[in-house]
Amino acid sequence: MVSGALRCGRGTRRSCGVRSCAVCVCVCVCVCPQVPELQKTTVRIQQPERVMGVISAIKEQGSSKLQVISDFDMTLSRFGCNGRRCPTSHNILDNSRVISEDGKKKLKDLLQHYYPIEIDPNRSLEEKRPLMVEWWTRAHELLTQQKIQKGDIAQIVRESDVMLRDGFNELFDQLHKYNVPMFIFSAGVGDVLEEIIRQANVFYPNVNVVSNYMDFDDSGVLKCFKSPLIHTYNKNNSVLQGTAYFQQLSTRTSIILLGDSMGDLTMADGVPSVENILKIGFLNDKVEERRGKYLDAYDIVLESDETLDVVNGILRYILMET
Ligand SMILES: Nc1ccn([C@@H]2O[C@H](COP(=O)(O)O)[C@@H](O)[C@H]2O)c(=O)n1
Ligand SMILES: [Mg+2]
Numbered sequence: 001m002v003s004g005a006l007r008c009g010r011g012t013r014r015s016c017g018v019r020s021c022a023v024c025v026c027v028c029v030c031v032c033p034q035v036p037e038l039q040k041t042t043v044r045i046q047q048p049e050r051v052m053g054v055i056s057a058i059k060e061q062g063s064s065k066l067q068v069i070s071d072f073d074m075t076l077s078r079f080g081c082n083g084r085r086c087p088t089s090h091n092i093l094d095n096s097r098v099i100s101e102d103g104k105k106k107l108k109d110l111l112q113h114y115y116p117i118e119i120d121p122n123r124s125l126e127e128k129r130p131l132m133v134e135w136w137t138r139a140h141e142l143l144t145q146q147k148i149q150k151g152d153i154a155q156i157v158r159e160s161d162v163m164l165r166d167g168f169n170e171l172f173d174q175l176h177k178y179n180v181p182m183f184i185f186s187a188g189v190g191d192v193l194e195e196i197i198r199q200a201n202v203f204y205p206n207v208n209v210v211s212n213y214m215d216f217d218d219s220g221v222l223k224c225f226k227s228p229l230i231h232t233y234n235k236n237n238s239v240l241q242g243t244a245y246f247q248q249l250s251t252r253t254s255i256i257l258l259g260d261s262m263g264d265l266t267m268a269d270g271v272p273s274v275e276n277i278l279k280i281g282f283l284n285d286k287v288e289e290r291r292g293k294y295l296d297a298y299d300i301v302l303e304s305d306e307t308l309d310v311v312n313g314i315l316r317y318i319l320m321e322t
Pocket of ligand 2: 071072073074075259260261
């Protein structure tokens, strides 16, 4: 499995066993013949041997031990759409016809102020956390003032520019076929993201979502968001305690974790007795500035890759009957 060639970020080839390229100090990618998608130019891996070992161990344990824990916005959904930014589940509401012009402006101002803080590699998580609570709280208050109707959500999603990553059908279909639970853990808007996967016809029974859900009054008008508030940097056991679904997953000791933020790395922290975990990170924005931290934290980093090719390739290999 580990045999093959190592490809460094600048194209130099070395035999396997070499951790980093001695000529040009850069990260190498192990080319695993069973997962040809790992040869894509978007793939960066700091410790190829470890990655190959984890993939082999997950395959050995089999599909009955596997679960996928995934972020939603900018991980299952695309970051870029035809040269523009794709909307997050929040942005879908922010940009919709049910929000007043004044509301739109205020929500955009919040995004422009807080998003650079969210992705800033030079600020600590301790510094970011209270600011994220501030962003989400202020945005949810503004959305609540707009008297959004539950019955409008499906049409708002239909009219939006949201797109799931290329290959989403194969991902959801494979996991459904092999009864592998897919746990979507999102700081987005649960009602909106559920509607996206419903409209994409992939909301199978093995898919479960924990997110920020809207609370509607008896006439179907948004009155508040349910607690606990989930933001980018509290996606961990603190908000999962009490969710029955998460407890059920304790026997699934092999995990493939998919995320696009440094905050997504803790999504599996509540799972007891994790034996094998493969963390795959989509690095969408400010690639150069954030590459180092992503390579240290994620096992596989996918740079500006709008597809699920690598995830699907790994799953195909793991789930393939031998
Ligand atoms: N008002 C807001 C708050 C957050 N966002 C973005 O949503 C993303 C969080 O959702 P995940 O599914 O990725 O957990 C995150 O990328 C924030 O930038 C927003 O657009 N508007
Ligand atoms: Mg995300």
